[in-house]
Amino acid sequence: MQYIIPHYYKKFVCIGGDCPDTCCAGWQIMIDPASLKKYRQIKGRLGSRLHNEIDWEEGAFRQYEKRCAFLNEENLCDLYIEGNGSGMFCKTCRLYPRHVEEFEGLREISLSLSCPEAANLILGCEEPVRFLEAENPDREETYEDFDFFLFTKLEDARTLIFQILQNREYPIRLRMAIVLALAHDLQETIDKNALFEIDGLLKRYEKERVWTWFQEKLDNLDTEAKTQQEVCGNLFVILNHLEVLRDDWKGYVKEAKNMLLESELSAEQRKEFESVFTEKIMEQLMVYFVFTYFCGAVYDEQAYGKLKFAVAGCILIRALAKGVFLKNGTLEFSDVAEAARRYAREVEHSDFNKCKMEQMLQDEGIQTAHVRTWDDCASAPPDRMEDRRGIAGNVFVIKIAGAACDEGLGLEEVVRVTEKARAWLRTIGVATSPGQIPGSEKPTFQLAEDELEYGMGIHGEPGIKRAKMCPADELTQVMYQNLAKDMPLNPGDEVCVLVNGLGSTTIMEMGIVYRKLKELLDSDGVVVYDADINNYCTCMEMGGFSISVMKMDDELKKYYDAPCHSPYYTREER
Numbered sequence: 001m002q003y004i005i006p007h008y009y010k011k012f013v014c015i016g017g018d019c020p021d022t023c024c025a026g027w028q029i030m031i032d033p034a035s036l037k038k039y040r041q042i043k044g045r046l047g048s049r050l051h052n053e054i055d056w057e058e059g060a061f062r063q064y065e066k067r068c069a070f071l072n073e074e075n076l077c078d079l080y081i082e083g084n085g086s087g088m089f090c091k092t093c094r095l096y097p098r099h100v101e102e103f104e105g106l107r108e109i110s111l112s113l114s115c116p117e118a119a120n121l122i123l124g125c126e127e128p129v130r131f132l133e134a135e136n137p138d139r140e141e142t143y144e145d146f147d148f149f150l151f152t153k154l155e156d157a158r159t160l161i162f163q164i165l166q167n168r169e170y171p172i173r174l175r176m177a178i179v180l181a182l183a184h185d186l187q188e189t190i191d192k193n194a195l196f197e198i199d200g201l202l203k204r205y206e207k208e209r210v211w212t213w214f215q216e217k218l219d220n221l222d223t224e225a226k227t228q229q230e231v232c233g234n235l236f237v238i239l240n241h242l243e244v245l246r247d248d249w250k251g252y253v254k255e256a257k258n259m260l261l262e263s264e265l266s267a268e269q270r271k272e273f274e275s276v277f278t279e280k281i282m283e284q285l286m287v288y289f290v291f292t293y294f295c296g297a298v299y300d301e302q303a304y305g306k307l308k309f310a311v312a313g314c315i316l317i318r319a320l321a322k323g324v325f326l327k328n329g330t331l332e333f334s335d336v337a338e339a340a341r342r343y344a345r346e347v348e349h350s351d352f353n354k355c356k357m358e359q360m361l362q363d364e365g366i367q368t369a370h371v372r373t374w375d376d377c378a379s380a381p382p383d384r385m386e387d388r389r390g391i392a393g394n395v396f397v398i399k400i401a402g403a404a405c406d407e408g409l410g411l412e413e414v415v416r417v418t419e420k421a422r423a424w425l426r427t428i429g430v431a432t433s434p435g436q437i438p439g440s441e442k443p444t445f446q447l448a449e450d451e452l453e454y455g456m457g458i459h460g461e462p463g464i465k466r467a468k469m470c471p472a473d474e475l476t477q478v479m480y481q482n483l484a485k486d487m488p489l490n491p492g493d494e495v496c497v498l499v500n501g502l503g504s505t506t507i508m509e510m511g512i513v514y515r516k517l518k519e520l521l522d523s524d525g526v527v528v529y530d531a532d533i534n535n536y537c538t539c540m541e542m543g544g545f546s547i548s549v550m551k552m553d554d555e556l557k558k559y560y561d562a563p564c565h566s567p568y569y570t571r572e573e574r
Contacts, residue, residue, distance in 0.1 A: 001105065001106070001107055001135070001136050001137075002105060002106045002107070002133060002134070002135055002136075003106075003107050003108075003109065003133065003134045003135070003136055004106065004107075004108045004109070004131050004132070004133050005108075005109050005110070005131070005132050005134075006110060006111075006129050006130070006131060006132075006291065007129060007130040007131070007132055008111075008121050008122070008125050008129070009109065009110070009111060009132075011121060012097070012111055012117065012118060012121060013117070014117065015117055019075070019116055019117065020116055021115075021116050021341070024067065024068040024070070024071040024075075024077065024093075025063075025066055025067040025068065025071060028058075028060050028061075028063065029060055029061045029068055029090070029092050029093065030058075030059055030060050030090075030092055031054065031059050031060060031061065031090040031091075031092070032090055032091040032092070033059075034091070035089075035090035035091060036054075036056070036059060036090075039054060045082075046079075046082050046083060049078075049082075053069035053070065066247075077089075077093075079093075096112065096115070097111050097112040097114065097115030097117075097118045098110070098111060098112070099111065099112045099292060101292065101293075101295070101296060103146075103151060103295065103298065104146045104148065104151075108291070108292075108295070110288070110291060110292050112344060112348065113288060113340050113341060113343075113344035113348065114341055114344035114345040114348060114349060115341070116337065116338075116341055119337040119340050119341045119344075120337055122284055122285075122288055122340075123281050123284055123285070123333075123336060123337055123340060124333070124337075125280075125284055126280065128166040128168075128283075128287075129162075129166070129284065129287050129291075131162075131291070146298070147298055149195060150190070150195060150298055150301070151295065151298040153195055153198045153199075154294065154295045154297055154298055154303060155295060156198070156199075156202060157182065157183075157186055157198065157202060157294075157303070158290060158291075158294050158295060160182070160202050160205060160206065161179045161182065161183075161290055161294070161307075162287060162290070162291075164178050164179050164182070164205070165179060165283055165286050165287055165290070166283065166287070168279075168280075168283075170211060170215075171279065172279040172282045172283055172286075173218070174211070174214060174215055174218060175283070175286075176282075176286060176311055176314070177214055177217075177218055178205070178210060178211070178214050179286075179290075179307060180307055180308070180311055181214070182201075182202075182205050182307075183303055183304045183306070183307035183308075184304050185201055186198065186201065186303050186304065187302075187303050187304035187305075189201060190297075190301050190303060191301075231315065232260060232315060232316075232319045233261075235312055235315055235316050235319070236253065236257050236316075236319070237369075238312070238356075238357055238360045238361070239253055239316070241356060241360065241369070241370035242346065242347065242350070242352075242353040242356055242357065243350055243352055243353060244346070244386075245345060245346050245349060245350060246342075246345060246346065249342065249345075249346050252320070252342060253320070255323060255327065256319065256320045256322070256323025256324065257323065258323075259322075259323040259326040259327050260319060260322060260323055260326070262326075263326045265322070265325075265326075269325075272325075272330075272331070273322060273325050273331055276325075276331045276332065276333060276335075276336060277318060277321050277322070277331065277336055281336060282314055282318065285310075285313065285314045285317060285340065286310055286311070286314055289309065289310030289313050289314070290306075290307070290310050293306050293309060293310065294306045294307065294310070302358065302362075305358045305361060305362055306358070308358075308361040308362075309354070309357060309358050309361060312357065312361055313343065313347070316343060317336075317339050317340045317343050320339035320342070320343060321335055321336045321339040324338075324339065356370070369411055369414070369415045371397075371401070371415060371418045371419055371422060372386075372390060373390030373393065373394050373397050373422055373425075374386060374387075374388035374389065374390055374422070375388070375389075375390060375391060375392075375393030375394070375397075375422070375425045375426055375427040375548065376388050376389040376390070376391045376393075376427055376428070376429075376455070376457075377426050377427065377428045377455070377482060377483060377486045378428055378429070378454060378455025378463055378464045378482075379455065379457070379461070382486060389457060389461070391427050391429065391457070391537055391546060392427050392429070392498060392500035392536055392537035392546045392548050393425045393426070393427040393498065393548040393550065394537065395498060395500075395532075395536050395537070395548075395569060396421060396425060396496060396498065396548065396550045396560070397418060397421045397422050397425065399559075399560060399564065399569065399571070400417060400418065400421045400556060400559040400560055401414060401417070401418040401421070402564060403558075403559035403560070403562035403564065404417045404418065404559050406562065406564075407559070407562075417555065417556075417559065420555070420556065421550065421556055424487070424550055424551040424552075424556070425487075425548065425549070425550040425551075426483050426486050426487040426548070426549055426550075427483075427498075427546050427547065427548040427549075428454070428455065428479050428482050428483050428486075428546065428547055429454075429455065429456065429500075429502065429544060429545065429546030429547070430452055430453065430454050430455075430456070430463075430475060430479060430544050430545065430546075431445075431447065431452060431453045431456035431463065431502065431542065431543065431544040432447070432452045432469070432505075432543035432544045433447060433504065433541075433542065433543030433544070434446060434447055434542060434543075435502070435503050435504075435538075435539030435540050435541050435542025435543075436539075436540055436541060437539070437540060438540060444539065444542075447466075449469075450468055450469045451466055451467070451468065451469065452466070452467055452468075452469055452470075452475070452544070453465070453466045453467075454466075454467070454478070454479070454482075456544070472509070472512045472513055472516065473512075473516045475513075476513050476516040476517055476520070476547070477516065477520060479547055480517060480520045480521075480547065483547060483549055484524070487549070487551070489521075489524060489526045489549075489551070490525075490526075491524065491525030491526070492525060492526075492527070493525075493526050493527065493551055494526075494527045494528075494529040494551070494552045494553075494557075495521070495526055495527070495528060495529060495549050495550060495551055495552060496528075496529055496530045496531070496532075496549070496550045496552055496560060497514070497517065497518075497521075497528055497530070497531045497532070497547070497548065497549055498531075498532045498533075498534075498536075498546075498547070498548040499511075499513050499514045499517070499531075499532070499533045499534075499545060499546075499547055500534065500535065500536050500537055500538075500545060500546045500547075500548065501534070501535040501538065501544075501545050502535075502537075502538055502539060502542040502543065502544040502545055502546065503535070503538040503539050503540055503541050503542035503543070504541045504542060504543045505535075505543055505544060505545050507533060507534075509545075510533045510545055511533060513545060513547070514531060514533055517547060518531070529552050529557065530560070536568075536569070561573075
């Protein structure tokens with residue numbers, strides 16, 4: 001097995017309790033199978049604690065207020081203390097902040113920018129990064145369908161990208177523009193399956209005249225293209241669509257964005273800012289992102305997306321640091337490292353966020369937005385609305401969003417209308433028998449023949465309560481009471497109702513549910529504007545149903561009533 005590391009890698013030393021942050025909070029810590037097996041065998045007080053503080057089904061340490069159960073008040077690990085050293089750590093804890101990318105016959109190891117001490121090393125490195133190679137007689141992993149030829153071309157391209165980025169004779173803005181263009185042209189060869197053209201492409205970018213040509217191009221673009229402020233604004237929009245890992249992240253981003261919108265740097269301020277946030281720091285950030293992610297394009301063939309991800313990360317970290325400078329009137333190296341660390345924690349430590357960001361960056365020149373539904377009353381309490389699942393009520397929200405788009409509304413207006421529909425929607429479900437996903441040998445969960453479970457998810461997610469089977473009217477009343485408690489309904493309110501089958505429940509049975517639901521709504525003076533009884537959100541052969549209720553006003557009625565025709569959902573003109 002071949003290993004590659006940046007030259008500063010071996011300088012890293014964890015500072016433990018002196019660290020201003022902790023790596024044991026803010027995200028789920030997964031446990032590898034070997035460590036789980038070891039933890040099961042430990043006896044005594046520590047063994048008892050491990051038994052209670054591990055979610056054995058998830059294979060992760062339990063968390064309390066987003067902190068690992070073994071993280072004590074001094075931000076030290078009780079597992080380390082009580083287990084007499086790092087030998088008790090699982091693979092995740094042993095590795096962090098080291099980041100490993102695996103390829104066939106190659107293991108690339110870097111430090112994660114999300115660690116304060118690692119961030120200081122990466123950003124504080126004055127000289128160009130060198131990459132050290134070593135051989136180790138480890139057992140090599142083999143990967144099915146690994147395109148070794150593509151990988152070698154990506155490696156060649158990355159080597160040239162490093163050479164361009166580390167050429168300090170030229171401004172970093174020019175260097176970033178050239179590597180971005182190189183990645184764009186590389187992507188075109190990949191898309192048309194012309195990998196044999198890559199060598200010629202790289203030779204063209206090695207020529208000296210490339211620097212002059214791109215400088216002239218940039219000079220012309222300055223008067224034609226979007227301003228830097230507009231670019232930053234679009235990138236901040238992307239951040240708004242990512243999941244949040246730390247509670248203070250949104251506030252930090254919002255404050256920086258507001259400062260950037262309200263103020264501009266004077267020439268003197270710019271000089272002061274750039275004396276701290278130097279071109280060397282931008283270079284180190286670019287090299288970090290490219291080394292960590294670029295060759296991963298061998299798995300998804302998105303080399304250009306990986307390079308845009310790197311550029312976007314650099315621009316956003318610089319913008320966050322600039323926001324701090326505008327707020328405080330001064331900037332320290334620690335502020336820069338903090339901006340990089342916060343960004344890395346939120347973006348790099350979520351597969352969803354990395355994929356979402358790459359996806360949105362691929363939509364060149366096209367504004368996009370993302371509205372996530374959370375109508376499931378049972379999946380989280382009202383004060384944690386954003387943690388809820390989106391389930392059958394999706395049908396109403398998607399219908400209204402689509403009609404708003406058809407109407408020709410601007411993106412911001414479509415988002416506003418869609419978010420209104422989401423806010424006025426609640427769903428609660430009940431499972432009466434398990435479903436089984438095709439290809440799986442077992443049902444997603446188990447229920448006794450005389451049992452039901454309120455709030456059970458279609459993928460087997462736990463509900464809020466198990467109870468004995470009861471008549472449909474009684475069941476419907478309990479569900480309606482829970483729903484109305486979560487979203488109070490007043491006399492005169494108009495609502496749309498959906499009774500959704502989970503897979504094996506018949507239309508006739510759902511009709512019985514709707515009859516009782518209509519009776520309960522009528523008794524509360526709530527007007528049913530429209531009702532739908534159908535199977536939309538299902539799991540193979542799962543028994544049960546869900547009830548969705550969405551409040552309506554004239555605006556939502558307009559988009560709800562608009563005709564649509566699709567294989568999934570059809571609505572004729574009302």
